[in-house]
Amino acid sequence: MEEARKLEEGLGNNTTLAKEENNREIISHVAHNKEAIDKSDGRDVDECHDQNAAKNEKAAEETPLVKQKSKRVATLDVFRGLTIVLMILVDDAGGAYSRIDHSPWNGCTLADFVMPFFLFIVGVAIALALKKIPKIKAAVKKIVLRTLKLLFWGILLQGGYSHAPDELLYGVDMKQIRWCGILQRIALVYLVVALIETFTTKHRPAVVESGPISIFTAYRWQWIGGFVSFVxxxxxxxxxxxxxxxxxxxxxxxxxxxxxxxxxxxxxxxxxxxxxxxxxxxxxxxxxxxxxxxxxxxxxxxxxxxxxxxxxxxCSVRTRRLIEGHSERLKHWVSMGFGLLIIGIILHFTDAIPINKQLYSFSYVCFTAGAAGIVFSGFYIVIDVWGLRTPFLFLEWIGLNAMLVFVMAAQGIFAAFFNGWYYENPNNSIVHWIQKHVFINVWNSERLGTLLYVIFAEITFWGVVAGILHKLGIYWKL
Known part of the structure; x- marks a missing residue:
């Protein structure tokens, strides 16, 4: 129960080593005093006990209070990193392999999971981030500020102003600017869901009890918000x-x-x-x-x-929150994930409501949200329960610097910078040369060469860069 309480109150908060050492010293001091009392011959035991109690109390008062640190849930960063990697893969290799590119209309391909995975991890992180802000006014200010930042970067990168990485120009006709790109839509969903979370946190129990409907009763306002959006x-x-x-x-x-x-x-x-x-x-x-x-x-x-x-x-509300104990937590996540997945599949194959990303159909929302929940639960079991973190460090590093990799790699800003330095014509840049001579010509296949370029020259490269920045403690966050 003690461990479960720590997980609930601080995402697995652990007392620091310094705190543990001080506690062990106090316990040792108490044991030594007890031994002295037992060996006392003819002395007033009560007086000795009072003296030792006073010493113990003084020792406890002198013990430096070490602020507990939150243990970061690594699955959050790994899942975010996976989403960024998928985005780079399908955006830059989808032209060569249409099966991983977005479905033209009905259906669901690998690319169609990217946006819902983004929204899912935003929902997961909202409760964890806002948990550190005890005052509602401060939380609302933080939410509005972050929303404006997301809108700004979205319009700048996806509104048409940037033509990276291939076209060496910039600017957009305001009559044709695109107001709703990926970041703008994430910003709008984040604003609604985060405000619901902020204003309902104090009305929710600290620990969600076990039971088939507890997740619905404890988070009734989130479900109401989702139901209103659905209707x-x-x-x-x-x-x-x-x-x-x-x-x-x-x-x-x-x-x-x-x-x-x-x-x-x-x-x-x-x-x-x-x-x-x-x-x-x-x-x-x-x-x-x-x-x-x-x-x-x-x-x-x-x-x-x-x-x-x-x-x-x-605005499908998809916030998640840690529930007491690994088993209880996973039971809610997995059951909800499979339930949504099955609903989406039934609606699609009965032709009631086809899975369609372009329309964000109800079956599509259920199917992709369910898939995200199952994948997240799998990562959580392997990484945060079993402790197998090392094999996923690559994704974790990218997830820790997701905004940097999104802008520089997924939006092609880094490649556009090097494309700007060319010899005689724009196709003679270092980026084009590497793609053509190191990958496409070597493998004698434009499709395979493009895929390998994306995997090694983009994804692997930015994974290494993100790892170096992590070691240096450098992060770009909104």
Whole structure:
């Protein structure tokens, strides 16, 4: 029970070595005094006991108080690092291997797990981060500040201003800036979920009791928030009327206007779904992602509208919190993970609600959230329960400096810097030379060479860099 209490109150808080040494000294001192009392012959035992008690009390008062440190849950960093690695892999090698790239419409590929994994780990970390802030006002200030930072970096990196790594230019027409990229959507979800966590923490028991419904009763406000989001999304998706709409494609010789005939409700196709309609009304057709993956569909034409996908994420509340004891904690995580996974699979294969990342369908949210919970639980058993941390240090280092690797590697800023130093033409940069001569030409395969370049010249390289920065105690956090 003592260990369980430590896990709950401080993520596995352990008394420091200095504290333990002082406690052992006190215990030894008490034992020595007891021995002196037993050997006393004809002396007043009560008086001797009082004297020794006074000495023990004085020794305890003189014992320096060492502030307990929180033991960081390594699984958090490993899971975050895995997500960053997957993002780099699918973004830079997905063009060579379409099976790992985003599914054009219905279905789920490796790339489709990246965004939900990001949201999952944000939810997991929220309760742990806010636990260190006892005052609500300070917590709200921290949440708002972090949200603004995420929005800023999202717009800068994914709004169209940066053209890294291949195009050596920058700038964006404000008529076409993309308001909702990955970081912007994470920021919005983080804002809602973090505020719910902040204002409900004091109304929740310190220890979640065992029982099949305890996770629901203890976190009822989180479930209410998720249910409200679910209801709004489902009503919007299946009842909102989608009218005809128009778009303009620009060519070198001019521009041409097209009209999409819709006039329907509940359609889940690329052009006439309600989610895309909401995005066009809220953000404007020119401010949405211009290269949606559904353009790879066999029936799609290159002149099809490029704004049918969703840039909004339904705010599914996915916060997690440590529950007393490893077994209780894992029982909740694993049962919830498999439950969501099964719901997503049933909805998809019965054609009730297909798994679809572009729409963030309910089946997609359940399936990917369940998968994230199962993967996280597996990591937790191996790393934090069994203590097998060394094989995953590579991912842990990347997770500790996730923002740095995201910006420099996933967004191509580091490669863009070196691409800017070229000889005669932009294709003669050091980055292009390494990719072509060290990987593609050696293996005589552009697909395999690209994959190996991503694995070794990007992922492995940034894993080593993150490890060095960790040893130096250098971290970039928002």
């Amino acid at each position: 709004i999304y489902m009503i919007t998706t299946f009842t909102l009327y989608v009218p005809d709409w128009s778009f303009v494609l620009h060519y070198d010789e001019g521009a041409e206007k097209y009209t999409v005939k819709c006039g329907m409700r509940g359609h889940l196709g690329p052009a006439c779904n309600a989610v895309g309609y909401v995005d066009r009304q809220v953000w404007g057709v020119n401010h949405l992602y211009s290269q949606p993956v559904w353009r790879r569909l066999k029936l799609s034409d290159i002149r099809t509208p490029s704004s049918g996908r969703s840039d909004l994420v339904p």
